[in-house]
Amino acid sequence: MSTLTGPWLEHECRESFWRLVDKAPSDPHFYNGAIGWEWRGLKNKQGYGYFIHPVGGWILGAHRLTYMYEMLEIPDGHDLDHLCRVRDCVSPLHLEPVTHKENLARRDNARSLAQRIRPSKSNSGLRSAFAKRR
Ligand SMILES: [Zn+2]
Numbered sequence: 001m002s003t004l005t006g007p008w009l010e011h012e013c014r015e016s017f018w019r020l021v022d023k024a025p026s027d028p029h030f031y032n033g034a035i036g037w038e039w040r041g042l043k044n045k046q047g048y049g050y051f052i053h054p055v056g057g058w059i060l061g062a063h064r065l066t067y068m069y070e071m072l073e074i075p076d077g078h079d080l081d082h083l084c085r086v087r088d089c090v091s092p093l094h095l096e097p098v099t100h101k102e103n104l105a106r107r108d109n110a111r112s113l114a115q116r117i118r119p120s121k122s123n124s125g126l127r128s129a130f131a132k133r134r
Helices: 011-018 062-071 100-117 124-133
Strands: 049-052 059-061 078-082 095-099
Touching: 011 062, 049 062, 059 062, 062 078, 078 100, 095 100
Parallel strands: none
Antiparallel strands: 049 059, 078 095
16 A cells, blocks of 8 residues: 655645645536645646655655545555546545556547547647548
8 A cells, every 4th residue: 555654744744735735726627526626836747746745855746645645545556547637636536546557548548539529739640640531
């Protein structure tokens, strides 16, 4: 199980972390009737939030942190899948632990579905494939 160890449970760390979680965002999204929490801290290139421990400098995903602070543990080798598909959302109620394999499969499904609806502009390979077929 992944659980939080000492340094992450220090008051100072928790304080600065929770200051970056907006539990009542101005432009909210919902999943299963629960409001999404917006991450106001740093985000990586993919749009996922992360947090740097104020003293030790260790880095953890912001959604993993809220999940572990609120729900305590993530099974070994599991990712947290965003059920709401909002990458910077950190509400534990919008997250589900899944194996890495399952997470990738879900991501691919979501992506191919999105492309069928609206081919992305950056994906020129897909567009030329479409063009050739016409
Ligand atoms: Zn959400």
